[in-house]
Amino acid sequence: MQLVFASNNKNKIKEIQLLLTESIQILSLQDIGCSADIPETADTIEGNAILKANYVTEKFGYNCFADDSGLEVQALNGEPGVYSARYAGEQKNDNDNMDKLLEALKDKTNRKANFKTVICLNLNGKQHLFTGIINGKIIEEKTGNNGFGYDPVFVPEGYAKTFAELTITEKSAISHRGLAVKQLVDFLK
Known part of the structure; x- marks a missing residue:
């Protein structure tokens, strides 16, 4: 079975292909000739996943x-949430985003957070x-070299390492x- 994954993020594509059975082949947006920057204008993570899936199904x-994912930080009322990728601006820079987050949490004792992914499948x-x-939780400084996004500052519950310190398989x-995958x-199946 071939399924288009509405993404050109090579890290995400690699992560997802590892989780799928060999009978499912993932095609990227590039593979189907889609070079558009699909608008993510919804105000929820679910809404953006639906927008992207519908765009590919309707146009191609x-x-x-x-998928759409976001980091939701309790002390920041769920921010950055749907705006996680562009939290520090439209340049979508991971380091800028983490720096802004760490600055926003500087005086906070509650550092609880969660990552949320919603996948929309049109089949x-x-x-x-x-x-x-x-x-x-969000730790106070970046640690680790693996992963992407906020991985160097996020420690999953029950672990002593950040996502960026785990291997791609562990993460x-x-x-x-x-x-979600x-x-x-x-x-x-």
Whole structure:
């Protein structure tokens, strides 16, 4: 089975392909000739996943899935949330985003946070949503060189290491994206 994953993020594509069975081949937006920057104008993570999946299905006619993820920090009323990728501006710079987050949490004792991923699957004319959430906390400084996004400042519950200190296999097994993809895979089976 071929499914388009509405992303050009090579890190995400690699993470998701690792979690899928060999019978499912992932095509990226580049693979189908889509070079558009798909608008993410919804005010929820779910809404953005739906927008991206619908864009590919409507414009290109493929069965496809799209995800949107966000970091929700309790002391910041759920921010950065849907704006996680561009928290520090439209340049979508991971270091700038982490610096802004660490600055916003500087005087806060509550550092509880969660990562949330929603996957929207458009398959044979029907739409399905899958949600993965992992709880954890934001540490005070960046640690680790693996992963992307906020991985160097997020320690998942029950762990002593940040996402950026885990291998891609370790992270995929427990991450918000991994949990949502597992639901997707179970559904496709």
